[in-house]
Amino acid sequence: MPLGSKTKAYETPNHPFQGERISSEHDLLGRYGLKNKEELWRAQSELRSFRREARELLGRTQGDAEAAGREGEEFLERLKRYGILDDTDGLDDILSLEINDVLERRLQTIAYRRGLANTPQQARQFIVHGHVVVGDRRVSVPSYKVEVDEEESVEFDETSPLADELHPERAEEQ
Structure with missing residues (x-):
């Protein structure tokens, strides 16, 4: 080591x-x-x-x-x-x-600001449980620094149950 x-x-x-x-x-x-x-x-x-x-x-x-x-x-x-x-x-x-x-550049904050979760704590949980991808990579680290050009590609993994718009834990549309 x-x-x-x-x-x-x-x-x-x-x-x-x-x-x-x-x-x-x-x-x-x-x-x-x-x-x-x-x-x-x-x-x-x-x-x-x-x-x-x-x-x-x-x-x-x-x-x-x-x-x-x-x-x-x-x-x-x-x-x-x-x-x-x-x-x-x-x-x-x-x-x-x-x-x-x-x-503000943490994945957790950006996922919350983009409306993937109702609270920053829920965004953290979604990330740690592997429901969030950045581009085509699954990222499970809430403190991951998101680059500006990656910001638009932060979304739910397509294989995640949360990808379904009707999932009860999905953020309410504003």
Whole structure:
């Protein structure tokens, strides 16, 4: 087993008992249907790494601007492909990203927003139970990051009983 495979993919808060932070975390857990705070902390750590990389690239543009420019373009393209940034955004805009920008790109959230489920929690259950496909692949990971061009292909698996429009658990049409 590789040495790095046992490390945590997130950092816990420095001050565990802050009422304001706890209530905002609880609100996010409910709004996005997250299973526990670990999932939220993982998304926060991902956002922190985006910001760190953007700061490093911005700092390097003062030195070797050409090399930093290439790396910066690749980084920006990746974030734009996932829909975290808009097409007009630059490296400076990464520093103003919020946790919601990262959580909105999860498969669980997109399945809920597309109307596949009545609640984010139900969307999570449908995904974990294998009822949701992205393109032609069945994805059973609620935290899967959906690219912008994949977003339209998020739907129920055709072999799933939920593919039937009359299934009682299907979301009500708005």
